Amino acid sequence: MAVQEDLAPGAGEAADASEGAPGSTVHRLKPNAIGLLGVVFMAIATAAPITAMTGNVPFMVSAGNGIGAPASYLVAMVVLAIFAVGFTSMAKHITSTGAFYGFISYGLGRTVGLASGLLATFAYVVFEPALIGIFSTFATTTLKDQTGLDIPWWAFAVLMLAINSVGTWFGVSVAEKLLVVLLATEVTVLAAMAVSVAAHGGGPNGFTFGPVNPVNAFKGTSAGLGLFFAFWSWVGFESTAMYGEESRDPKKIIPKATMISVLGVGVFYVLVSWMAITGNGEADAVKAASSANPLALFFNPTERYVGHWAVDVMQWLMITGSLACGMAFHNCAARYMYALGREGVLPSLQRTIGRTHPRHGSPHIAGIVQSVISAVLIGAFWIAGKDPYTGTYVLLAILGTMAILVVQAVCSFAVLAYFRRNHPESRHWFRTFTAPLAGGIAMLAVVVLLVSNMGVAAGTESGSLVLRATPWIVALIAVGGLVYATYLKRRRPERYALLGRTVLEETKER
Helix, strand or coil: CEECHHHCCCCCCCCCCCCCCCCCCCCCCCCCCECHHHHHHHHHHHHCHHHHHHHHHHHHHHHCCHHHHHHHHHHHHHHHHHHHHHHHHHHCCCCCCCCHHHHHHHHHCHHHHHHHHHHHHHHHHHHHHHHHHHHHHHHHHHHHHHHCCCCCHHHHHHHHHHHHHHHHHCCHHHHHHHHHHHHHHHHHHHHHHHHHHHHCCCCCCCCCCHHHCHHHHHCCCCHHHHHHHHHHCCCCHHHHHHHHHHECCHHHHHHHHHHHHHHHHHHHHHHHHHHHHHHHCHHHHHHHHCCCCCCHHHHHHHHHHCCHHHHHHHHHHHHHHHHHHHHHHHHHHHHHHHHHHHCCCCHHHHCCCCCCCCCCCCCHHHHHHHHHHHHHHHHHHHHCCCCHHHHHHHHHHHHHHHHHHHHHHHHHHHHHHHHHHCCHHHCCCHHHHHHHHHHHHHHHHHHHHHHHHHHHHHHHHCCCHHHHHHHHHHHHHHHHHHHHHHHHHHHCHHHHCCCCCEECHHHCCC
């Protein structure tokens, strides 16, 4: 590890975040633990394809831009690919578990970097309990429908917390193996539906191209809501950068994994949502999505063109898909906590969440802290009488999404500043200027879409105190980070100098 090039100690060491002295060690994650496919799977897991499709598309069709939902994914894919161009350009120079925290610190300075790091950490922290909510809902519903067993949702919440904690404790390679299996199965069943519809000529009305016409992304009951849900479906794809220190040849792997995640997931989302609508027929698709069982949008064409067995399998894979997504977010949150802790943002953090397991090289203490926080949030929502899906999942997902979209926008502008100041020789009119500028503006536009559509997106929780407080919570965390960084700059300059500067020694910033 190293802290800036001029402070780089020997291989495997870093400047001590509590003392700022070269030569002291910083606990590092296990190197060379994961390859290209592993990073891709970890990133795609945060997107949770089956959860994004079955959870978001019916709502987009019924209350968003109608049959234009696939076109929304097409628009979102283009915007996110443009954002990823700048993001990956920076990833070629900086390898840090802090991802946004490190990137923004180098681009816009340590003060903005710490505020962004806290926002990103907060987002991933609340995403896990959100996914625990939807996982518990899928599990209780499926078991009751298919076996008659009526198990309380909190039992599944405890189960998921335990699985996530164990996965993080034993390191990223263990989580990778489990996620490969879970993702392969959920992608297969959705692809089977899409391919079967296409093989049968496109449904009752044949192939229709209205759903993928980009113009239709901006039509419907609430085009803004539909576009927001499309972007929401990708949240977490940028987590590729978090695994840089644990991957093989990160300067090549991370940029490739990021673009594969954006484009691969995008093409998959467009095709699956398009075939689901086509398989029902456009008019019947809207009716199915607006019915008492909106999952019929996917279940109907699956049963018609694949078989009833595939519907049963899909229900089980909705459970495993949300589990995979929650596990990926747990890993992301633990790594952000670890990144902040190892630099001693607070001295006590370096001795706790900033440590790694001596054998597995995992952020095990940060993982335990994340599990405790998730348990507390789940418990609080349970005491408040919130439904695990309409309450816990929806409210926390909106809260985390707002925070991470703000950070993504700031990161785009950080790319502009970084290459202008640090690497003028690498500046490029598109990769380091036009793409990050357009991506940043687009991300800010998505934040506006979220704020203006929060009430509709929250459904039955539109009057919730948590929802009304969401923008203020995000603003409070950002301001708190700015204020604390300013305090460190004036009173603890040696600690301030290390903010966001711990990078992998073998691939240090250059």
